[in-house]
Amino acid sequence: MSNTLFDKVWDSHVVRKIEGGPDVLFIDRHMVHEVTSPVAFLGLKNRGLKVLYPERTFATADHNTPTINQHLPVADPLSANQLKALESNSKEHGISYWGLGHQKNGIVHVVGPEYGITQPGATIVCGDSHTSTHGAFGAIAFGIGTSEVEMVLTTQCIMQPKPMKMRININGELGKGVTPKDVALFIISQLSTSGATGYFVEYAGDVFENMSMEGRMTVCNLSIEMGARGGMIAPDETTINYVKGREFSPKGEAWDRALAYYKSLKTDADAVFDKEYTFDGSTIEPMITYGTNPGMGMGISNAIPKAGEVEGGAATFAKSLNYMGFHEGEAMMGKPVDYVFIGSCTNGRIEDFRAFASIVKGRKKADNVTAWLVPGSHIVEKQIQEEGLLDIFTEAGFTLRQPGCSACLAMNDDKIPSGKYAVSTSNRNFEGRQGPGSRTMLASPLVAAAAAVTGVVTDPRTLIQ
Amino acid sequence: MAYDKFNILRSSAVPLSIENVDTDQIIPARFLKATERVGFGDNLFRDWRYNSDNSPKAEFVLNNPLYSGKILVGGKNFGSGSSREHAAWAIYDYGFRCVVSSFFADIFKGNCLNIGVLPVQVSPEFADKIFQAIEADPKTELEVNLPEQTISILSTGEKESFDISSYKKSNMLNGFDDIDYLVNIKPEIQEFASNLPI
Numbered sequence: 186m187s188n189t190l191f192d193k194v195w196d197s198h199v200v201r202k203i204e205g206g207p208d209v210l211f212i213d214r215h216m217v218h219e220v221t222s223p224v225a226f227l228g229l230k231n232r233g234l235k236v237l238y239p240e241r242t243f244a245t246a247d248h249n250t251p252t253i254n255q256h257l258p259v260a261d262p263l264s265a266n267q268l269k270a271l272e273s274n275s276k277e278h279g280i281s282y283w284g285l286g287h288q289k290n291g292i293v294h295v296v297g298p299e300y301g302i303t304q305p306g307a308t309i310v311c312g313d314s315h316t317s318t319h320g321a322f323g324a325i326a327f328g329i330g331t332s333e334v335e336m337v338l339t340t341q342c343i344m345q346p347k348p349m350k351m352r353i354n355i356n357g358e359l360g361k362g363v364t365p366k367d368v369a370l371f372i373i374s375q376l377s378t379s380g381a382t383g384y385f386v387e388y389a390g391d392v393f394e395n396m397s398m399e400g401r402m403t404v405c406n407l408s409i410e411m412g413a414r415g416g417m418i419a420p421d422e423t424t425i426n427y428v429k430g431r432e433f434s435p436k437g438e439a440w441d442r443a444l445a446y447y448k449s450l451k452t453d454a455d456a457v458f459d460k461e462y463t464f465d466g467s468t469i470e471p472m473i474t475y476g477t478n479p480g481m482g483m484g485i486s487n488a489i490p491k492a493g494e495v496e497g498g499a500a501t502f503a504k505s506l507n508y509m510g511f512h513e514g515e516a517m518m519g520k521p522v523d524y525v526f527i528g529s530c531t532n533g534r535i536e537d538f539r540a541f542a543s544i545v546k547g548r549k550k551a552d553n554v555t556a557w558l559v560p561g562s563h564i565v566e567k568q569i570q571e572e573g574l575l576d577i578f579t580e581a582g583f584t585l586r587q588p589g590c591s592a593c594l595a596m597n598d599d600k601i602p603s604g605k606y607a608v609s610t611s612n613r614n615f616e617g618r619q620g621p622g623s624r625t626m627l628a629s630p631l632v633a634a635a636a637a638v639t640g641v642v643t644d645p646r647t648l649i650q
Numbered sequence: 651m652a653y654d655k656f657n658i659l660r661s662s663a664v665p666l667s668i669e670n671v672d673t674d675q676i677i678p679a680r681f682l683k684a685t686e687r688v689g690f691g692d693n694l695f696r697d698w699r700y701n702s703d704n705s706p707k708a709e710f711v712l713n714n715p716l717y718s719g720k721i722l723v724g725g726k727n728f729g730s731g732s733s734r735e736h737a738a739w740a741i742y743d744y745g746f747r748c749v750v751s752s753f754f755a756d757i758f759k760g761n762c763l764n765i766g767v768l769p770v771q772v773s774p775e776f777a778d779k780i781f782q783a784i785e786a787d788p789k790t791e792l793e794v795n796l797p798e799q800t801i802s803i804l805s806t807g808e809k810e811s812f813d814i815s816s817y818k819k820s821n822m823l824n825g826f827d828d829i830d831y832l833v834n835i836k837p838e839i840q841e842f843a844s845n846l847p848i
Contacts (some may be wrong), residue, residue, distance in 0.1 A: 191780040200842045201835065205819025209832070211842055223685035234833070237844070249683065263683035270685045278756065314733040314757060330735035330761035332827065342839055345760075346815065378670055379727040382756055412730065414756055478670050478730070499726065501669040594732075596678040603702070615674040615731060617697045 187453035189350050190419050190460045191385050194325045194450065195592045200452045202223065207344040213307040215337045216293045217244040217280065219271040220596070221312025225335035226274040234339040236278040241341060243302055244275045245283040248596050252559050252586035255285055259602075264597065266310060275323030278338075289608050291562025291588040294318040294530035296549045298402065299564050301431025305420035305447040309321045310337055315530045315612060317408040320417035321401035325385070327415040348414050349459040351384040355392040357466035362646040363402035366532060366539060366610065367630035368392060369407040370472035370482040375464065377479035377496050382412030387452060392466040393418050398427040399536040406531045407612055410479035440589055454577065471645055473517050474614050474627040476505040483616070485644050489515050508616055509624050512602075517626075517642050524607035525556040525637040527621070527630055528586075529593035532610035535568045537630040542574045542635035550582035551640030557599060558583055559591040581638070608636040653766025655825040659748055659794040660804070662719035665784045666711055671724055673758060674730035677740045679732075690736055691743030712744075716788040723780050724751040729758025738762045748794050750801065752777040763818050764827060770794060770801050776810045779803060796822060 188196070201209040218309050222244070229235070236242060249264040259265040268285060275282035283289040285603055289296055294315055297303045303319045309326040310316060312334045320327035333343045353372060373380075393401060401418050408416030418424075422581050425447060428434050435443040470484030483490070489506070491513045492499040506512060511520075527533075527541050538560065558578060560566040566588060575585055592599040593611035595618070601607045603622025610633050614625035628636075631645035638648070672716045672842075698710050708715040722741065728751035729737065738761040741749060752774040762769045772780070783790045791804045796819065799809040802809040803823060821827065832839070 198802070200839055201658070203817050209835070209839075211839065211846070212844070220682050224735075225686045227686060228829070231831075232829070237836070237839075261683075267685055312733060312735075314731065328757055330670065330733055330738070330757060330764060330828070332735060332764035334827050336832055339829065340836060340839055341843065342832050344817075344828045348756075378730055379753060379755065382727070382753070408730075412755060429739045431745035475705070478672065497669050497726070500667075548674075571711050594674075596679045596682065613672075613674065613731060615672045617678055618674050621678070621680075621697055621702060 187456040189452045189456045189458065190323060190387055190417060191325065191350055192451055194306050194308065195347060203250050203344070205389050207346045209342050210308060212310050212337050212341055212343065213303055213304070214243060214309045215304070215411060216297055216309065216311035216316065217242060217334070218248055218293050218311070218313060219246045219267045220248045221331050222334055222534050222568045223267060223270045223273065225331050226270070228335040228600045229339055236280060236338045237341050239279040239632045242280045242338065243297070244271055244280050245290055245293050245296055246271055246285055248594065250285050251587040252589045252591045252599055255587045259285070259296060279643070288563055292530045292533060292590055294406065295533055295561030295565065298322065298398070299431070299562055301428060301434035304428065304434070304443070305424055305595060306450050310343065310519070314409045315406050317413070317415040318402050318530055319408040320405040320408065321398060322428065323417055323420035323447070324376045325415060325417065328409065329354050330430040349383055351381055351386045351460045351462070352458045353386055354390040354461070354463040355466045356390040357392065357643040359466050361468060362471050362631055362649055364471050364629040364631060365396055365403040366467055367472045368466070369404045370474065370479065370510060370627060371469045372464070373407060373411045373479050374447070374472070374481070374482040376411045376462070378410060378478040379412040381408070384413050386413045386416040386604050388416055388418050394421065398423060398538060399534040402534065403531055409587060411613060418621050420447045471632050473628060473642065475509065475511055475517055476613055477508055479614060480613065481505065482627065484518070485517060485642070489513055489517065518644060521606060522636040522641055523605040524601050525554055525633050526592045526607055526611060527633050528557065528559030528561065528591050530561065530590070531609040532630055533559060533565065535565050538565070538569050538574050539572070541631040541634045542577045542594040544631060544645060545581040545583065545638055546577045548581055548638040550637055551641045552560055554637050556637050557586060557592055558585045560588050562588050592619050594618060595623070601625070608633050608642065653825055656766065656768055656796050658796065658823040659720060660791055661711045661721050662789050663721035663723050663750070663780070663784055663792050664711055665717055665723050665779055665781055667725045669725040669744065670727045670730055672738040673729055673734050674731055676729070676737040677734065681735060682736050687739055689743070690740040691745065694740040694744045716776065720746055721748045721750060721792055721794065722746045723777070724749060725786070726751065726753045726774070728754050730755040733757045735761045735765065738765050738767055738792050750777070750780065763822070766825070767820055768794065768796065768822060770812045772801060772810050772812060776808070779806070
C-alpha cells in the first residue's frame with residue numbers, strides 16, 4: 186500500500202488504536218518551557234507520578250525571559266517564579282534544564298534543532314503551537330495543551346485522532362527579495378487562517394528542496410497559522426548534513442541505522458492526499474500583512490483588499506482594519522513604522538540576521554524607528570558576532586539583544602506600545618499580541634530591514650543591489 | 651485534573667459573533683504567568699472586556715447584563731492560534747461549560763475536551779439561527795444533550811446533531827481524563843518504546 190511521509194512516521198508511533206476514539210501516539214522527544222508546564226508538573230505531584238523518560242525530555246526557558254541584562258535577577262516576580270518552577274521541576278525529575286544563563290538557553294524551537302534533539306522521522310511535541318517548526322526535518326511535530334504535557338511527562342504518549350493529509354506543491358524560481366517567510370505568508374494568504382485546520386501538511390516541490398534548513402524551519406513553523414496541526418518536508422541531503430554530528434544526534438553504528446531510516450522517509454509516488462494545492466513560486470512577491478490574523482497578507486506592492494474580495498464576514502474584516510487604523514484599497518507601501526522586531530522561532534536564526542544585514546549594511550537606522558534584534562539562541566548570537574554582522578549592525582545604529590521569545594508575544598518587557606506600528610518577523614499579528622494595543626505587520630527579515638532604514642513600509646527589492 | 655461530569659446542559663447563552671477569535675484574545679499572554687490553575691476567568695477576553703485603566707468596556711458582550719449563561723456561542727474558527735490550555739481554563743473558570751461555533755481550531759478543541767468544556771460544532775446555518783434567536787430574546791435557552799449528541803433552541807424547537815468521538819463522549823459523561831487511561835497501559839507503552847528505530 187502506498188503511504189505518505191506523514192503516514193509512515195505516524196503509523197510507526199501508534200502504540201494502540203482506540204475503537205471510536207483517538208490513537209495512542211508515542212512521543213520520541215518532548216520539549217518543555219516555563220509557561221505551559223508548571224500546571225502539568227503540579228498534576229504529576231498531585232497524582233504521585235514521575236516523568237517516565239527524563240532522557241526524552243528537554244527544558245529551556247524562553248517565553249518569559251528578559252533580552253537585556255540576563256545576568257541580573259528577573260525583575261517581574263511572576264516571571265521569576267515561573268522560571269524558578271521550571272528549574273525546580275526539571276531538577277526534581279532529572280530533566281535536562283537549560284535555564285537563563287546556560288549556554289544552551291534559547292528559544293525552544295531554535296535550540297532543539299541546533300543540538301540535534303530534532304531528528305527526521307521522530308515524533309516531537311511541546312506545549313507551544315510553533316512546535317510545527319521541527320517538521321522541517323521530516324518529523325511529526327506539533328503543539329499540545331498542558332493536559333497533554335502532563336500525559337507526555339508521565340507516559341510519553343498522547344491521545345490524538347490522526348489528522349487528514351494535505352500536500353502543498355510549489356515549484357519555480359523565487360524572485361529577487363523573496364524569502365521562505367514570504368512563501369509561507371503567501372500560502373497562508375491563499376488558504377486563510379483556518380484553511381488547513383484538521384490537516385497535517387507536507388510541503389513539496391523544488392522551492393522547498395532548494396531551501397536551507399533554516400528556511401524550511403520558517404515555513405514549517407508557520408503551518409499552524411493556517412490552522413494545520415503541523416507541516417513537514419521530506420528529509421534529504423540538506424537535512425542529513427545539518428543533523429550529522431550534533432550533540433544529541435546518533436553516533437557510530439546508531440548513526441548508520443538512523444541514516445537508513447531517514448532515507449526511507451518519503452511519500453510514495455502514488456500515495457493519495459485528502460487535499461492538494463499547487464502554486465507557482467515565481468509569482469510570489471515579498472509579503473506583508475495588513476490585518477489581525479496571518480491570513481490577511483498580500484504582496485507588498487498591492488493595495489489592501491476590499492471586504493467583498495476576501496473570505497469571511499464584512500463586520501470581522503472592518504473590525505480588523507479599524508484596529509490597524511487602515512482602510513480598504515490603501516497601499517501598504519509608505520505607511521509609517523515605529524518599531525521593527527527581528528527574531529522569534531519564525532525568523533530568529535542566522536540566515537535571518539544575514540538577510541537583515543544585507544540591507545542595513547552601509548545604511549543607517551531611521552530615527553523614527555526603535556529596532557529590537559533578538560537572536561533565537563546563543564549559537565545564533567555567536568554566529569552574528571563571528572560573521573561580522575554585529576559590526577554591520579553597530580555601524581548602522583542597531584544593537585543586539587540576548588536570546589528569547591521577546592516581542593513575539595511580549596510576555597517580558599519587550600512590548601510594542603499601544604497604537605504603535607511594528608514590522609515584525611514573528612508569526613502572529615493578532616490584536617495586542619505584541620503588547621496591548623500594538624499593531625503588527627508581519628513580514629520577512631528583508632522587509633523588516635527595509636522598514637528599519639527607511640522608517641516606512643518599503644519594498645526591499647528597491648534596496649537590493 | 652478531574653472535572654464535573656457533563657450530561658444535559660440547559661442554559662441561556664452569551665453570543666460573540668466575531669470570526670477567528672484567537673487564544674490571545676481569550677487570554678492575553680501576559681496573564682499566563684501563574685504556576686497554578688487558578689483565577690484565569692478574571693482575565694477571560696481581558697483586552698476586549700476592560701479598558702487599560704481596568705474599567706469595563708460597556709459595549710463588550712460579557713459586560714452586558716442582558717446576556718448570561720453557561721454556553722458561549724462564538725463565530726467561525728473559534729480558538730485559533732496559540733496552544734495555551736489557559737484559554738480553555740479561562741472559559742471554564744468564568745463559568746462556561748460549552749462553546750458553540752460553526753468551526754473550531756484543532757488544538758483549542760482538544761484542550762476543551764481535555765478539561766471538561768464541551769465544544770459543539772454546528773452548521774453555519776444553525777449557528778446563524780442561534781445568533782438570531784438570542785438577538786430576538788437574550789434569555790433564549792439552548793439545550794445541549796451529550797447522550798443524544800444534539801443541540802436545540804428551546805424557543806423555536808430547532809435542533810441539530812453534533813459529532814464527538816465515542817471515547818471522548820464517554821470521558822465527558824463520566825468526568826474521566828486521558829491520563830487515567832494512559833497510566834493504565836504504561837507496560838504496553840514501555841514495551842513499545844523498547845522497539846523503536848531511533
